[in-house]
Amino acid sequence: MGRILVLYDSATGNTEKMAMLVAEGVEHVEGMEVRIRSVVDARAEDVLWCNGIAVGTPTNCGILSWKMKKFWDDLVEEYWGRIDGKIGCAFSSSGGWAGGNEVACLSILSVLMNFGFLVFGVTDYVADKFTLHYGAAIAGEPRAEREQEACRRLGRRLAQWVRVYVDGEPDVIQDTGAREHM
Numbered sequence: 001m002g003r004i005l006v007l008y009d010s011a012t013g014n015t016e017k018m019a020m021l022v023a024e025g026v027e028h029v030e031g032m033e034v035r036i037r038s039v040v041d042a043r044a045e046d047v048l049w050c051n052g053i054a055v056g057t058p059t060n061c062g063i064l065s066w067k068m069k070k071f072w073d074d075l076v077e078e079y080w081g082r083i084d085g086k087i088g089c090a091f092s093s094s095g096g097w098a099g100g101n102e103v104a105c106l107s108i109l110s111v112l113m114n115f116g117f118l119v120f121g122v123t124d125y126v127a128d129k130f131t132l133h134y135g136a137a138i139a140g141e142p143r144a145e146r147e148q149e150a151c152r153r154l155g156r157r158l159a160q161w162v163r164v165y166v167d168g169e170p171d172v173i174q175d176t177g178a179r180e181h182m
């Protein structure tokens with residue numbers, strides 16, 4: 001039984017909508033328990049609880065929001081070195097394409113790596129010329145099917161990796177569909 005935390009910050013609701021879709025993707029994999037938490041409500045206990053985490057932020061000046069950074073900064077003193085080995089990934093909504101959403105995802109992955117999380121990107125193409133190598137990265141709210149599918153795919157892959165590496169079930173990943181739209 002995998003435990004997944006979808007943790008997000010969102011000032012105007014776009015990243016929150018992504019978070020809901022990521023959670024939907026998690027639920028495509030059997031036996032997953034998912035918690036969705038805004039960074040305002042999340043507690044250290046939520047991070048301790050999970051095996052896998054998807055962290056989402058609005059792109060702010062090309063990186064993660066200050067609230068999301070503060071959440072992790074506040075964990076350092078008590079929890080750094082005690083929450084490593086979990087599986088992590090990122091998602092971000094920016095104002096515009098090429099506005100830094102992939103860099104924002106990388107900034108989240110960087111924070112997670114600092115805590116010892118095992119981070120990943122997704123090689124799948126969810127539509128023609130549309131992928132999520134550094135996490136799900138979109139402009140504005142997830143409206144188009146490919147944008148929604150990128151979020152769902154991230155959640156699904158996170159759940160699958162938890163099944164593989166935490167539950168020891170490598171057969172969960174047989175055909176990823178990575179090359180479907182190439």
Ligand SMILES: Cc1cc2nc3c(=O)[nH]c(=O)nc-3n(C[C@H](O)[C@H](O)[C@H](O)COP(=O)(O)O)c2cc1C
Pocket residue numbers: 009010011012013014015016057058059060061062063093094095096097098099100101139140141
């Ligand atoms: C302080 C601040 C900085 C921002 N910086 C960027 C940026 O660097 N690049 C960009 O494309 N959009 C930027 N935006 C726009 C947001 O990333 C965008 O509106 C996003 O969809 C908001 O997500 P949310 O609805 O989850 O808050 C910025 C917005 C704010 C408030």
